Amino acid sequence: MERGTGEKMLYPKLNGIRKERLWTEQFLGLDRRPRTHDGAFDAMGNMTGEPWPLLSSRKKRGLVAELNDPQTMAALGKLAWIDGGTLYFDGQATAVNDLSQEADMLPKRIIVMGAYLLIMPDKRYYNTVNPEDRGSIERLWSSAGDVSFTLTDMDGVDYPLGNMHAGASAPAGNAAAEGDYWLNTGEVPHTLYRMYGGEWVSVSSVYVRISSPGIGTGLNVQDSVRISGIEYSGNDADLGSSCNC
Numbered sequence: 001m002e003r004g005t006g007e008k009m010l011y012p013k014l015n016g017i018r019k020e021r022l023w024t025e026q027f028l029g030l031d032r033r034p035r036t037h038d039g040a041f042d043a044m045g046n047m048t049g050e051p052w053p054l055l056s057s058r059k060k061r062g063l064v065a066e067l068n069d070p071q072t073m074a075a076l077g078k079l080a081w082i083d084g085g086t087l088y089f090d091g092q093a094t095a096v097n098d099l100s101q102e103a104d105m106l107p108k109r110i111i112v113m114g115a116y117l118l119i120m121p122d123k124r125y126y127n128t129v130n131p132e133d134r135g136s137i138e139r140l141w142s143s144a145g146d147v148s149f150t151l152t153d154m155d156g157v158d159y160p161l162g163n164m165h166a167g168a169s170a171p172a173g174n175a176a177a178e179g180d181y182w183l184n185t186g187e188v189p190h191t192l193y194r195m196y197g198g199e200w201v202s203v204s205s206v207y208v209r210i211s212s213p214g215i216g217t218g219l220n221v222q223d224s225v226r227i228s229g230i231e232y233s234g235n236d237a238d239l240g241s242s243c244n245c
Contacts, residue, residue, distance in 0.1 A: 027055065065091065074110035076128055080117055082108045087119060089128055096126050096134055139218045147230070148211040151183070151192065156209060159192070170200055 024039045027049035031040035041047075048058035065088075073081035078090040087096040099108065099122050111118040115129045118137065127133035151159045159181055165171045168186030170193075176182065182193045182200060193200040210227070219225070 027052070071106070071108040072110055074112055074117065076112050076115075076117065078128075080110055080128075082110065082119070087117070087126055089117070089126070094126055094131060094134070096124055099124065141215065141217070142229075143212045143215070145213065147215075150209045150211070152207045152209050154205045154207060156207070158209075 022038065026039055028037060028040035029049070030044055031037055032042065036042045046058050047055055049055055050058075067081070067083045069084040071082040071084075073079060076089075080087065080089045082088070082099065085097060085099040085101055087094045087099070096119070099105075099119065105121055108122070109120045111120065115127055117126045117128060118124070119126070123137040125134060125137055151164075153159070163177070163180040164183065165176060165180060166183040166185055168184070170176070170182055170184075171180075176195050178195055178198075180195045181203070182195070184191045184193060192203040192206045194203050195201075
């Protein structure tokens with residue numbers, strides 16, 4: 001461009017605008033967090049990505065199921081929910097149909113972990129890929145025979161049962177000798193004593209070893225266990241040897 005005096009005026013050189021092409025491989029749906037991720041929308045309504053790779057208006061809402069006692073739901077590609085004591089997945093009732101309805105076992109919660117649905121607080125699991133793979137997170141074991149209980153010290157060494165007395169009161173007279181043990185069944189919990197210098201002194205380190213065929217299968221050292229269903233209906237005198245319940 002030239003001015004009237006014949007002088008030339010040069011305009012500044014402009015750099016080209018950088019071009020960038022982004023590919024969207026999946027629609028992440030609605031994302032209202034402060035920073036919306038690629039493939040998600042900050043605002044949308046009545047949209048669906050069902051006809052991928054296109055977006056379209058969603059179908060009209062309809063009635064899918066009527067629940068009697070809905071408790072919780074989760075999504076793992078398909079919808080999962082709990083109605084009463086039954087887990088449903090993809091609209092179908094599963095074989096997990098005995099969930100507790102006790103007050104201390106409610107409300108329910110479903111945790112998605114890989115292909116698994118974990119149900120709390122029941123501690124149950126369900127494999128959405130292989131429905132036959134289901135059960136309890138914890139190991140459950142019930143005795144099919146006698147269970148033996150033996151008093152031991154912290155190293156697992158048995159207390160000498162030959163010198164063991166049991167009862168609600170201390171052995172009378174000369175029935176006990178120095179070093180003998182007395183299991184006081186009149187105290188709750190029962191307390192173990194040993195004769196020292198003519199007096200009964202409580203034993204601070206008392207453990208119980210529980211024995212039964214198969215009781216340790218599937219357990220490792222330092223695993224925690226909860227024991228229930230133990231009932232002893234024998235005589236206190238029998239506790240002086242071994243206890244089979």
